[in-house]
Amino acid sequence: MMPLLAVNSIGEYLVSLDFSESIAFTIAASIHVGLVLTFFGVAPLIFIWLERKVAGRIQDRLGPTRVGGRFGWLQTLADGVKLIQKEDLCPEEADKMLFRVSPYLVFVASFGAFIALPFGNGFVAQNLEVGLFFILALMSLEVLGVVFAGYSSGSKWALFGGMREAAQVVSYEIPMAICALIPVITAGTLNLVEIGHLQAGLFTNWLVLNSPFTFFAFFVYFTVATASVKRAPFDLAEAESELVAGFHTEYSGIRWSYFFMAEYASMFAVSGIATFLFLGGWHDGLGLIDLLDKKLELTANGWIGQYIVNVIGLAIFITKGTGLVFFQMWVRWTLPRLRIDQVMMTCLKYLLPISCALFLGATVWPLAIYSVLPKHRTVFSLFGNPTPIGDRLYRKPAVAKVVEKTVKLEPIAETTSVPAAELHGKVQPKAH
Template sequence: MMPLIAANSLAEYVLESILWDFPGNGSVAFTIAALVHVVLILTFFGVAPLVFIWLERKVAGRIQDRLGPTRVGGRFGWLQTLADGVKLIQKEDLCPADADRMLFRMSPYLVFVASFGAFIALPFGNGFVVQNLEVGLFFMLALMSLEVLGVVFAGYSSGSKWALFGGMREAAQVVSYEIPMAICALVPVIATGSLNLVEVGHFQAGGMGNWLIFQNPFTFVAFFVYFTVATASVKRAPFDLAEAESELVAGFHTEYSGIRWSYFFMAEYASMFAVSGIAVFLFLGGWYDGFGIIETLDRFVLDNGCGWLGQYTVNVIGLAIFIAKGTSLVFFQMWVRWTLPRLRIDQVMMTCLKYLLPISCTLFLGATVWPLFLHSMTAGQTDIIRAPMGDRAYSPRPAAVQPLHKSHSAPHPAPAAAIIREGSGKEA
């Protein structure tokens, strides 16, 4: 068993150890692997908002000098969200008379699917990713940019002016904020030369100094710009103009009730985690703890031949570290929400187009020129204190990106995915 559990590798494993020569078992194996991943990600997608909404209420309570939920489920009210969910499912599914019924019913699903789809390419650890796309970061940004369509349709089809204003604001805001978000995400990508988030994670092994946020001055600034822009792009306060309660009743979801309303919120909290996860991978060291513990464990497992179980355990620890980092960024977004007042819509647009966009373009240019600058100043070095990027990649952890067939003694046939694609695509 290899450390990767991406769908392709899992399919390969299933094919070899469980299924035998059976006509078309390549696709059976791939289906099994896909189902496993769908269930895992759906579980995370369902549980994470549950926890985050509870956390949001506790944080809001503490910041406003109250207790927040305390009763449901014992001491800390930790079952409050579940109770809320049960209540929402029981509510009547209303549809206004003026609404465009088909679009009104479809748009929550559009938001949900876009947010859920982004998790296909988000790694939860060293190779713990559904589909290890080479363009993983690009894919995540693309799918999260689809969320705005659902919100706009929800606002337009509700047949209510509050909802329409909310939808229009959302469209203007998100389309503008996508640009600095993508540019800021590219700043660490310039340093690593890879869009694959697992690979970007490998570049940050070996201590906190190797985290990409400390790579150069530009990535350091880019992290804060990215985080601001990401907060705006998942329409969180102080940029939650689409649902500004004080002006627009509830913005784009004014007319929604029950389970459809809760889809919007599941998607919102899941996207908060998704943008935080991107930030963790691009700037904050991915699944590495920053003190060399994961690297030490890795080396120990390799040297003592603990096999796949050891590697798997290390990966689970890495997964816990990644989720902890992502959750703390989500917590930070909540902290900001309950601390800062909401901006006006013109201020939101001005912040993006007049300040954040030029800043991110400058950072992009600077990050491009920085290695050349260092190279000319220091007679050929591209990094002053640390090992150069190319040496840092993979070096503390040779097993991390070993070819999939390393664990087999005999020369390995094409992986299962290749078998499926070859068998059905090229020769069919």
């Protein structure tokens, strides 16, 4: 009934407490939005502090040291308070309405990506079947806000920044989507939680080690993702040395900080996708998490333990994601910025053909293993389970039931009357 609201566990819990359905789902949705918004707000605070520390260390400085004790913990918070107090300027030349709205467009697009991004086994605001597709779609909307910000500022620097951003992001979206599809055709699903479940056990099950193609796809994906969230060395949209500050030249105060919150949150979003698609999601790589989870499933009050295991999984996922974000920062402060023509050439002449070749290779690889190398199949099966596309779908135990049930399908009038509770009964366990 409510794909947008479907926050099944809290919602169903509240329904079982005799709340009316709409109130229960509204409360559940607000809780989910609150949790995601908290992460969305807190993560950039930490990442900005981390970025300044990393930049400082790489440039042989100390970075922030004063605010909030020895390590400058509260530096970003102090900066945030300063930004909120600043005057909300709007230039004379600007198209006022668009100028005011475009930071929110960027913010909403980046925040929307977190709706479908899982933070662990079942920790997801909305477990969409098309989760990956949805995240990529929403993150592609960020560019619109940037282009509008650039255009409506009424400044040539901002306009240049906006145009560069449009050209760059539209081009880089293509190899990014293709590279994200490579693990998808290996896994046979677009649902990130399912992709995470497939990588249980030892780290050899991680999709990055599944085949040579997924291995290279990881690096191509990460490069392209860095470019598509406009981080250095691809930050042509705000190239300080050429364009003052690019598309946000005219912005100040809280609206300016929206752009930055969105940028740091998208850094984490693309890193989170990379973690789920290639690096095993919430799994630790030694199989401990699954072992605990399976053991606890059999015991009487195991759900408490399972919940704790899930929280550990969440911590592992966030650690992996933060590690990738740290890598992006490292790259930013190490490599010089490219020129705009070099950026476009890198994408269209190199990354796009490479990702297409990898995509074709990843399609052929499992078939090749099955047909050409039947004897060595056991060797390869050490590295994940390379199955031909769609094979996994039909080998599911559910399929035996499928055929049985379809034969006995009732007339429509009766199948429609399946109560909603029964349909929702089989939802994956969600842990909050």
